[in-house]
Amino acid sequence: MKARLHTDWRHTPDSARGCVAALGNFDGVHLGHAHLVHALHAARPERELAVVTFEPHPRELFRPQDPPFRLTLPEERFAALAALGVRHVFQIGFDPEFSAMSAEHFVTRVLHEGLGLRHVACGMDFAFGHRRQGNVDFLTGQTEALGIGLTVVPPLSDSLGPYSSSRIRRLLQDGYPERAAEELGRPWSIRGVVQHGDKRGRLLGFPTANIALGRHLEPARGVYAVSVRLPDGRVCPGVANIGRRPTINDGQESRLEVHLLGFDGDLYGQTLSVALHTLLRAERRFDGLDALKAQIARDSAQASAWLALHQTGGPPAKA
Structure with missing residues (x-):
């Protein structure tokens, strides 16, 4: 039922x-x-x-x-x-x-x-x-x-005391999504509608789906290995950044930007559920867009390897 x-x-x-x-x-x-x-x-x-x-x-x-x-x-x-x-x-x-x-x-x-x-x-x-x-x-x-x-x-x-929402919030803010997942019984996810951004990720060769955090808790800022559930039920591996993009220095509020590995399609206006699995690195500023592009490539490879090792996120999905 x-x-x-x-x-x-x-x-x-x-x-x-x-x-x-x-x-x-x-x-x-x-x-x-x-x-x-x-x-x-x-x-x-x-x-x-x-x-x-x-x-x-x-x-x-x-x-x-x-x-x-x-x-x-x-x-x-x-x-x-x-x-x-x-x-x-x-x-x-x-x-x-x-x-x-x-x-x-x-x-x-x-x-x-x-x-x-x-x-x-x-x-x-x-x-x-x-x-x-x-x-x-x-x-x-x-x-x-x-x-x-x-x-x-x-x-x-x-051993740490009663399970509680506040305890899980602290784990996420401290950068431990794996431990939060143990207390939730599943990975913690941010669900939201894909919005139009400045298309800078596409220019860098790594198009991203931009999702406002809205009323969600802001976890530790940085780069995460994630899995993304599409509206049709498919699950794609991905790499996501949560933060304020200090290299670009756009001065805007924190946002979630997720690059779906191996995916090619238009996601604007669709609702995605992005599950955070592990924090790969903290947010930091790079000396120019070329250095940022190289780091994103490394982040993507690291996220792919982590997800494959832990059999999380499913295979890359084509649109």
Whole structure:
């Protein structure tokens, strides 16, 4: 059964009512989130699995001045949840009106009346409602009164402590996408639409697909070995630069520029998912375009060798 996305909790179709749902932001959909979903399924295996999440992330509403921090935007998050066996994703619009809803009304109006949930699961530190007034103890009393089951799931931990989105963000910002992938259960990806650039990469002999980071976290700046999923499902090996292009010194914001190895085709306007596998080198300035061109050739060869050794990215794809 294909997963379904629901964005209006006030008008839930009958086919989506009666689910069991995990509650949270699920940024990244990492192994800790998977642990929560699996624990819920183990508690109520006879019911369809659902997730109740929020968009935008509450932090984006309350602290808009913060730098972008998202690990997954809605489309990528939905795909990751579907891969865990989630059949319904209730994506609640988190706006000023919703943020003012009391904890009691969130349980009664949204979870009970709006979504018709039979059982919910959350982490031990789950907080909700206006000014985060609701906690697990409050949720326990509310769900019991309404006849909704509740599973409170301890965090999944390793020797470094609980798995968390913030921990994965630090790994990516420090330049360790391999370690981030271990905690996510898959490589971290940036999904976005290919935009027109200045065509400088094509002039250098290495045409690139330019994707704005947008609301994504900016990882460590530098050159990465990547794999790129095309809209038709093909996966191509590639080499990508994330940064501000100091050699060209265009003074613009950081961007993702990816060169697909062995690919020849027009990608403008298409949505790509670029998975970061390893940081090959840090961003740095070169003495002119000839030196930059030579380095890009070396980067491409290194990325190709790394991806082939790790059997990641698939064979080069022709358009």
